[in-house]
Amino acid sequence: MDFFDVVDTRRSVRKYNSTPVPKEVLVKSLEAALLAPNSSNMQPWEFFCVTNADKKAELAAACLSQPSAKTAAALVVAVARRDRWRQVQGQVLEAFERNGVTDPQVLSYYKKLVPLVYSHGPLGVFGLVKKLVVTFQGFFKPVPRGPFSNRAVEMTVVKTTALACQNFMNAVSALGYDSCPMEGFDEVRVKKALAIKGQARVVMVISCGKKDPEGIYGPRMRMPKEQFLHFID
Amino acid sequence: MDFFDVVDTRRSVRKYNSTPVPKEVLVKSLEAALLAPNSSNMQPWEFFCVTNADKKAELAAACLSQPSAKTAAALVVAVARRDRWRQVQGQVLEAFERNGVTDPQVLSYYKKLVPLVYSHGPLGVFGLVKKLVVTFQGFFKPVPRGPFSNRAVEMTVVKTTALACQNFMNAVSALGYDSCPMEGFDEVRVKKALAIKGQARVVMVISCGKKDPEGIYGPRMRMPKEQFLHFID
Numbered sequence: 001m002d003f004f005d006v007v008d009t010r011r012s013v014r015k016y017n018s019t020p021v022p023k024e025v026l027v028k029s030l031e032a033a034l035l036a037p038n039s040s041n042m043q044p045w046e047f048f049c050v051t052n053a054d055k056k057a058e059l060a061a062a063c064l065s066q067p068s069a070k071t072a073a074a075l076v077v078a079v080a081r082r083d084r085w086r087q088v089q090g091q092v093l094e095a096f097e098r099n100g101v102t103d104p105q106v107l108s109y110y111k112k113l114v115p116l117v118y119s120h121g122p123l124g125v126f127g128l129v130k131k132l133v134v135t136f137q138g139f140f141k142p143v144p145r146g147p148f149s150n151r152a153v154e155m156t157v158v159k160t161t162a163l164a165c166q167n168f169m170n171a172v173s174a175l176g177y178d179s180c181p182m183e184g185f186d187e188v189r190v191k192k193a194l195a196i197k198g199q200a201r202v203v204m205v206i207s208c209g210k211k212d213p214e215g216i217y218g219p220r221m222r223m224p225k226e227q228f229l230h231f232i233d
Numbered sequence: 234m235d236f237f238d239v240v241d242t243r244r245s246v247r248k249y250n251s252t253p254v255p256k257e258v259l260v261k262s263l264e265a266a267l268l269a270p271n272s273s274n275m276q277p278w279e280f281f282c283v284t285n286a287d288k289k290a291e292l293a294a295a296c297l298s299q300p301s302a303k304t305a306a307a308l309v310v311a312v313a314r315r316d317r318w319r320q321v322q323g324q325v326l327e328a329f330e331r332n333g334v335t336d337p338q339v340l341s342y343y344k345k346l347v348p349l350v351y352s353h354g355p356l357g358v359f360g361l362v363k364k365l366v367v368t369f370q371g372f373f374k375p376v377p378r379g380p381f382s383n384r385a386v387e388m389t390v391v392k393t394t395a396l397a398c399q400n401f402m403n404a405v406s407a408l409g410y411d412s413c414p415m416e417g418f419d420e421v422r423v424k425k426a427l428a429i430k431g432q433a434r435v436v437m438v439i440s441c442g443k444k445d446p447e448g449i450y451g452p453r454m455r456m457p458k459e460q461f462l463h464f465i466d
Contacts, residue, residue: 001235001236002234002235002236003234003235003236003239003403003404003407004261004265004404004407006236007265007268007400007404008268010268010270012270023464023466026464027462028237030458030462031458032237032240034455034458034461034462035240035241035243035453035455036399037243037245037402037413037414039416041454043455043456043460043461045461046461046462046463047461047462047463048463048465049462049463049464049465050465051464051465051466052465052466055465061375062375063375064375064376064377065375087460088456091456092454095454099451101451106450138419138421142294142295142296142297142298142418142419142422143297143419144297144417144418144419145419145420145421146420151384154388155387155388155391156416158388158391158392159391159392159395159416159436159437160395162392162393162395162396162399163395163396163398163399163414164399165396166269166395166396166397166399166400167240167399167403169270170236170400170403171236171237171240174236174237180270181270181396183272183389183392184377185375185377186371186375186376186377186378187378187379188371188378189375194463194465203392204392217339218332218334220268221274221325221328222267222268222276223276223321223324225263225264225267227276227320228267228276228278228279228280229260229263229267229279229280229282230279230280230281230282230427231256231259231282231284232281232282232283232284232285232288232427233256233284233285
């Protein structure tokens with residue numbers, strides 16, 4: 001399906017009919033998610049794809065029983081993890097060694113810069129020092145303004161995971177199915193249902209299925225684009 | 234261009250040749266961005282599309298002079314605004330009135346729930362009260378676990394804006410051009426360059442152009458998908 005047709009036709013669906021979503025549709029769409037660009041290639045995302053009836057019901061309740069969750073054939077929980085960078089960093093460095101990558105700038109990026117970005121020491125003390133030093137340098141030259149805290153790293157990994165989510169939803173549409181991203185959920189209960197531990201944030205729960213005729217709430221409503229787009233030619 | 238081909242071929246490009254990106258490519262891609270799903274349809278995004286040489290140079294410096302920024306034909310700055318919801322809320326309610334939408338649940342969502350989600354009173358006091366009440370209710374039933382602070386609203390609007398960014402980058406690829414999302418930038422200087430005021434966060438700066446043969450740093454590297462995908466069938 002043409003890219004722009006996908007973007008045009010994708011709508012958030014609040015009610016699905018009972019058609020199941022084939023597993024290959026979910027797998028292919030999740031694989032598209034994993035091809036999104038991501039911060040320093042740290043791939044800080046995790047996706048739980050739930051079609052099991054009991055678990056789905058438990059999750060739908062945690063999604064405040066909204067119709068989109070209750071009627072979905074599948075619920076995909078997108079999770080951002082700020083605690084997985086060490087693993088991926090190790091894998092990246094291993095792959096570099098295997099493939100004979102020896103560029104010192106590239107190696108230093110992954111060996112030194114990535115830990116500097118992702119870790120902030122006990123109680124974030126190291127982040128605070130970083131912030132002081134960098135803010136001072138910032139009077140004289142351009143400097144990155146973060147992340148200087150675990151919370152700021154969380155923002156980075158959530159942002160990256162959102163990029164993947166958009167690929168996922170578009171892929172579902174490209175394959176003839178529908179979806180809806182939901183932010184109205186009980187994060188504590190969603191994590192409990194999926195036994196998610198560690199420094200994880202649930203970014204969104206995406207319901208999937210085939211839309212019911214009443215599944216779309218009215219025509220798409222976007223405000224005038226001049227409100228959002230500014231051109232400096 | 235087929236959706237999955239777009240996702241497969243999009244790569245982050247670090248060096249562009251001197252080919253300009255036609256304005257219609259940028260406009261069409263930005264319009265695709267604005268069709269992304271977004272939290273409560275509050276459309277809390279703003280995009281600055283910079284092709285002016287001086288302004289572009291100023292922004293490239295603010296992007297720490299990384300090659301992807303320095304060689305780009307256009308720089309698109311994606312901004313998330315937690316302070317624009319009142320305007321869009323008003324527009325949505327006006328549109329409802331114009332179109333005869335009278336469903337009390339829908340009206341109450343936009344009249345009452347949206348302000349409850351987006352505003353937290355002076356010093357966030359109201360958010361704190363909300364957090365206490367909701368956390369207590371959470372012992373007995375599923376409840377949303379936020380946003381209870383301006384910072385949490387910021388997370389929501391940044392997340393939504395990232396969805397739009399992914400549409401934008403894919404659109405650029407679909408139209409035969411290249412892009413790279415950058416998080417290494419000096420937010421203070423980017424805002425200053427574009428005279429961005431108010432409660433705005435720069436989500437990412439996206440460089441655009443036609444890739445130089447050296448513009449892609451090696452083959453795409455993704456870790457085994459089993460590491461990220463979990464199926465509960």
